[in-house]
Amino acid sequence: MRPVPHLHLPHPNPRLLRRVPAWLRWLRQKVRGSEFSFIALAIVAGMAAGLATVLIGGIARGIQHILYGLPADVRLSGAEWLDPWRLLVLPAGGAALALFTWAVRARKRPLVDAVEANALHGGRMSKADSGVIAGQTMLSNGVGASVGLEAAYAQVGGLFGSLAGRWLSLRRADMRVLVGAGSGAAIAAAFGAPIAGAFYAFEIVIGAYTPAAIAPVAAAALAGAQVSQRLGEVPYIVHVQPGPAIHTFGYLVYAGLAAICALYGILIMRAVTLVEVRARASLPGWARPAIGGLLLVPIAAWSPQALSAGHSALHIDMMSALPVAFIAGVLLAKSCASIVSLGFGFRGGLFFASLFLGTLIGHLYADFLALLVGFPILDPANAALVGMAALAVAVVGGPFTMAMLVLEATGNFSLTGAVLAASLVSSTIVRELFGYSFSTWRFHLRGETIKSARDVGWMKALTAGRMMRRGAATAPAAITIAELRRRFPLGATSRVVLVGEDERYAGVVTIAAAFAEGVDREAPAATLAHATDAALSPDMDLGVVMKAFDTAATDELAVLDADGHVLGIVTETYVRRRYAEELDKAQRALFGEE
Template sequence: MVSAPHPAKPAGTPGVRLLPLFLRNFVRNRETGLVLVAIVVGLLGGVLVAAISSLSQVSHALLFDIPVDAHLSATGVISWQRTLLIPMLGGLVLALIGLYFARRVKGQQLADAIEANALYGGRLSFRGSLLISMQTLLSNGFGGSVGLEAGYTQICAMFGSHVGQRLAARRNDMRLLVACGAAGAISAAFSAPLAGAFYAFEVVMGMYTSAALVPVTASAVTAWLVARQLTHQSFLMVPGFPSPVSVEMIGQTVLIGVICAFVSIIVMLAVAFSERCFQRITVFKGFVRPILGGLLLGGLALLTPTVLGAGHGAMQILLVSNPTWLLLTTTIVFKILASAISLGSGFRGGLFFASLLLGALIGQLYSIVLTGLLPTLALQPGTAAIAALAALGTGVLGAPFSMVCLALEITGDFSVTVGAVVASSVCALIVRELFGYSFATWRFHLRGEVIRGPQDIGWARQMSAASLMRTDFENAPTTMPIGEAQRLFSPALVRQVVLLDPNDAYAGIVPAATLHSVANRDDEPLGSLAQQQDECLLPTTSVREILKAFERSEADVLAVVDRGDSRTAIGTLSESHVLRTYGEELERRNQELFSR
């Protein structure tokens, strides 16, 4: 009796328990199902952002002895002992955590949302993401000059990825759910659902499609509503009357965009320089790096407490007061140094809020300086601050639409938003021309990755020579006479012959057409006809490198060898097969992207 075949199990992540079949089918086959999942991800995101924000406030209150509802960077009554020692203690805690988890997370995918979407089809490590979020919370809680946005985004995107894995979602749907998590995180953090949605499109997905609009927007709005009910906090209050839209206003916002472009490049280079300096400290395998970073940060905080934490309180106080140009200048310089030291020494976090703070202060400084020179032409401080905030955020994050939406949602004023649009556009153009990276892609570049954004290139990397090659190839020793090879390898059955030297190592390829076009050379060795002796592929060679190799060698077929030293032939690869397979896969990915 023949038993009925069992239904095939869906391809999921090992160790992840799948949700019921009817639910998986509903999400895979109906856009409504994906939207409902995005709403759940947004709900989780709003709760998580509110919880992490509250934990940060409580840790600041306990460690620095300030009121729970006070902002750390806006409190000037902290004792010098706490100011100096608490960041050092935070560095020690981070060093111990890094030492404890070094082996336990070894080999796990500790990618952020951008890298996960670019390389891993939206798959994020559950434990690794929890570790990153915990380190970000501790870094901020102990006074590190970093924002919590990296932690928000990491944990919310991870839950989006985890839900997608339990639903056995398609690759593109997985990437979309990661973007939904990131949109909810930014929306809840800044009370800005539009900015959160466009952040997901620009930074986490790298593109906008109509199929992704509703899920991402639903997640952002849900997270915003939940966080607003739980925290009851607004992101920023901008005082004063906005400057009206005019030729002078447009010209000055262009200048602000230019200034912010150069400052954003300086900020990113400062972080990279700080990392290189701290990496030279190899005492106890770098254990002392975050401790030393905490000491330097505490020293800066003794000069001005505005460098502690993300800087929400300092930003609001400086906007509503009338600070001098000297105070603004020193605050800007110290904040850049503090952020570079924090990130370079091993504190976890990002430059999202630091870029907004620096931008607002630069805009305010511009307005104060110009008011002293040309009081009738100078922009209002609030208008200049919002334009520079959006511009510097664009330069660092590479998300102009997200920053413009943030400016609109902060102010609700069209004229201010016009200035933000102009400044952001100018800044984005200059940074792309002179630097070419945002902060996220710059970090990938420093690690040796070629990722320039979140666009999905992981599937292309999975197409390697090992997965494309044919293993049923004909081979012959280089010493075989040509006449014998002509009798042995018929041109109707064999297209090429792979040659092996006396040590069985790869020694070239002889096309069948070349072999049978030779006359009166029956006794000569087959090796005299060898081509591409020095041109071969390794099994891990990516499809793009394979295509470059074909273009460089001008060959139709290349051999694949096991290693560069032994050069044992294990397969052959034709250019026509690579182009056909690559084109078919590219077309399939495009269909998945624009039509579920």
């Protein structure tokens, strides 16, 4: 049976339901009630995601080849040299991106990606938002900005899952699984790594390892990888020969590399934010990408490896014995290029850039240790792969995703153990010192509270306006306690909301307090009022309401409109009970229970 949702969608209009073809109603019932049918739907979404990944990658590379005059077998970051006049594509491309953004942006609100859709919107993704994100990412990558295409892959892949779920009117939990399956399939197709793609879906897009989602997500990832392979797409994954086995001492040494990668990842994320804030404050939006492209020109002139996502550059640097000074220079150039690209408004992500930078840090770490002690301690290839995973975990998140990516690249279980240990060290340090991945950090900067794709949308939907009890007993604040007793004898109600002469809220009085011994019956009722300065607005979500109760230290709070008039009242007991009920529903949906 499919998981029970924790929020019920509105009942469909019977008249509209009759217009739905019988075959579609049958299909909806089949998918909603059958695990096998749901897995088949996930496979279809995964195949569509794999096809979209191939198309998006092909379009971006085609733009690069045309604009930079590259040979057919050379990618931008793998070019030995670029014509200086060709580098003017960067500022021109930035201007084209600004024009594209102006032309397609129909609204001012931030675009919703797959992670936010699963965290806040129950897996509902916008076709318009997804089209804009994919277009901006392809254009940014195509003109050579130092951004990856993984954001576009995951966005379009997740969109296919979301559209399938909406078309069949699936439950909230199923929608979230399909979005994760589509995004994971897209990553699996790009890297030729279905296991890593499945873990990407769980760790990054769904936000949990859900037993009910294992089969559909894994099937979708396999389908996406197979479609990409059948179409002849060259995967991003780096296949290297297994290095020497890693023992206990090696784990300890790699923990140091993980710590360095964690700190470097935090530095990169902070730097992107700082540059973006400064650029927004001093430059108009239409000029930022063009100026950013202009700043990329001298970096690209020094080394084309700093451009685009860096797939070819990673392959070259992994397979070649390069001087330490050159590796350090590429690390600095790629870091600056990524910071400038994202800070000045190019669209994309740091997924592959973090993989590339991690390999460089790992290589430098192995070389530094060898120089320090006089003989090699770490295998440079192993160190590069451990650094790759550790930095990617620091920036993107997903320790098991990166561990599986290395396992599928090398088949070396000993190395995978070291990668997993380093990934966990890196993840722990970032959570302790920073608390966010790159995507959730950007959500934090615009005021969202989410730290993962874990479903918190039900908390946002459960507002004070929905939980309040209307028709609360009210009385003028100026009446005496004796009059309050007369109007509301014991047992009539438990609390009364006081209002002023202008009908504005003035506090809450418990009837038991009014009948307590020693109370001056001629005193105003307002002398017994509590929570006079604490109240709720109807749009406050469950999390904010619970914090308000903790701050006010009271058992009940009034809900007020914008003018301070009383709409209803909410008790802490009821709020806590609703929270427990919804949390229990979420847990049952998580484990696929009725």
